[in-house]
Amino acid sequence: MDFRSELKKRVLIGEGAMGTLLYSHGIDHCYEELNSTEPGQIETIHRAYLEAGADILQSNTYGANYHKLKRYGLEDEVSTINRNGVAIARKASEGKAFVFGTIGALRSIRKNDLSMEEIKRSFREQLYSILMEGPDGLILETFYDLEELETVLPIARKETDLPIISNVTLHEIGYMQNGIHLNEAFQRIEQLGADVAGINCRLGPHHMIRSLEEVPLMKSTPISVYPNASLPEYIDGRLIYEAVPEYFGSSALKLREQGAAVIGGCCGTTPLHIAEVKKKLGIIPPVTQKEIKARKIEIIEITDDKTPALHQLAKRKRTVLVELDPPKKLGIEPFMNGAKALLDAGADSVTLADNSLATPRISNAALGVMLKNQMGANPLIHLTCRDRNLIGLQSHLMGLQTLGLNELLVVTGDPSKIGDFPGATSVYDLSSFDLISLVKQFNEGLSFSGQSLGQQSHFKIAAAFNPNVKYLDKAVQRMEKKIICGAQSFLTQPIYSVNQMEEVYEATKHLDTPVFAGIMPLTSARNAEFIHNEIPGITLPDDVRRAMAAAGSNPLLARNEGLAIAKSLADAAMAKFQGIYLITPFMRYEMTAMLTEYIRKTDSMKMAEVTAYE
DSSP states (O other): HHHHHHHSSSSSEEESSSHHHHHHHHSSOOOHHHHHHHHHHHHHHHHHHHHHOSEEEEEEOOOOOHHHHHHTTOGGGGGHHHHHHHHHHHHHTTTEEEEEEEEEOOOOOOGGGHHHHHHHHHHHHHHHHHHHOOEEEEEEEEEEEHHHHHHHHHHHHOOSSSSSEEOOSBTTTTTTTTGOOOOHHHHHHHHHSSSSSEEESSSSSHHHHHHHTOOOOOOOOEEEEOOSSSOOOEEEEEEEEOOHHHHHHHHHHHHHHHHEEEEEOOOOOOOOHHHHHHHSSSOOOOOOOOOOOOOOOBBOOOOOOSSOOOOHHHHHSSSSEEEEEOOSSOOOHHHHHHHHHHHHOOOSSEEEEESGGGGGOOOOOHHHHHHHHHHHHHHEEESSSSOOOOOHHHHHHHHHHHHOOEEEEOOOOOOOGSSSTTTSOOOOOOHHHHHHHHHHHTTTOTTTTTOOBBBBBOOOEEEEOOOOOSHHHHHHHHHHHHHHHOOOOOEEEEEOOOOHHHHHHHHHEEEEEEEEEEEEEOHOOOOOHHHHHHTTTTOOOHHHHHHHHHHTTTHHHHHHHHHHHHHHHHHHHHHSEEEEEEEEEEOHHHHHHHHHHHHHHHHHHHHHHHHHHO
């Protein structure tokens, strides 16, 4: 039989889940290892699917790649496990079914867990191992990230002329993560040479049917669908799928109506589910035409308030931002007094860190609302990738928009291990680049998955820039990437030398995006030595360290010397940057208030000189 020819004649039936059956038999370790240790058990499952009516058996090699096998100490067995997997499926098929080699995706939401080069190396190793056993085709499945599939599919297509089924996994009905619609994904997969483009996993039949309603039939590429049995229920630490096989079989008819030419099962499905699919479909050709449901995305445009955005303000005039950390303990009177002092001194915004140094603090959103309502302030709210998963981040963003807190500084966030609770989990579902892109997408009225939010948000997006690195040009390249993602301004880490201030200006002057030069006053000689010796990338000039040392242990002298150094840095910054970012050390807000007043006074004096000259 020829797969491509058969696919034109009739809807082909795939296997159901392998892991579901193995788990039901009490196996809870590496399923792919069984290809070598218990081949008879894998063969028995394949035979059960064959007898149920499956036309396509797929090798038990979904996770048989270097990175997943390494978790079990099996990274040196990649070739053996994959070749055994194909051989077992071939033996079980008895020549009555097609045997496809299975390769699963590596990426999920966290793109930074593996580089694309690592993914390509792992994919090639698994691909070559599978091809050595002569399968009838390949199934690339469970690709949450389209970029990963678009990277590995051309590799497979270059290496073999065998049929390739390429299945993506949806984040929401009709949408992949990052808001890519299924129709767009299919078109891109078709262009890369897949024989079949499809969807598998995560969603049950109902939601996959709905997802396909907006997808037209492709010119030359059939559609495959491998739904889960149902939505899972979490019982006693286990995910249980309870959909009855008869329902799954009936759904197969509706999937065919939506264009499915290959129908199998994913999580929770068994030979009973596949038998019902076979019973309902029999031998029936794929559809050649279908009605397309129009896609509707309703987004209401809400006029933004008239508060000038900080990044726009910095393009017109000197703009001073002052960071004031939320308290670590309950009781906010000192904080509110400090915020008032900073605003009275002339700060354009008080910036509020998000549990800085991985230490629990009063919610910056709660304090931001109080500053906005009680003082008429326009606070800049920091947002880290560390503390919230993708669900929590989106919920938090909707909350901030609802509260009218629209100025955001998006940062990665210090890892939990440096804070008060080193055993706490650092989430990092998204990188700072990803989070900036997500906020920009919210401003378009779309969630992470591309679903309508009902309204557009009006966030102004600032990002962090660390100039205290060995290669400044690389840091600037990161800035440029963040601008592409949606960043509208940058706040730098503290700068401690006039020369470095000049270097940062020269490196960033080609950017139209405002840069707020960071200055944090030194409070003591001990503080200076700590920063110099223990904070990576920051080197204090010798004259600064000597000046702080000369102040000794006298707190007043140390404060005055720290202010004098900060004022000289402010002078250098004002000569080059419109934006100044003052960082309050240890709640010593009187120091940053004095610096703010100094900046405002200096600007006023220069303005008076210009006026007098004119």
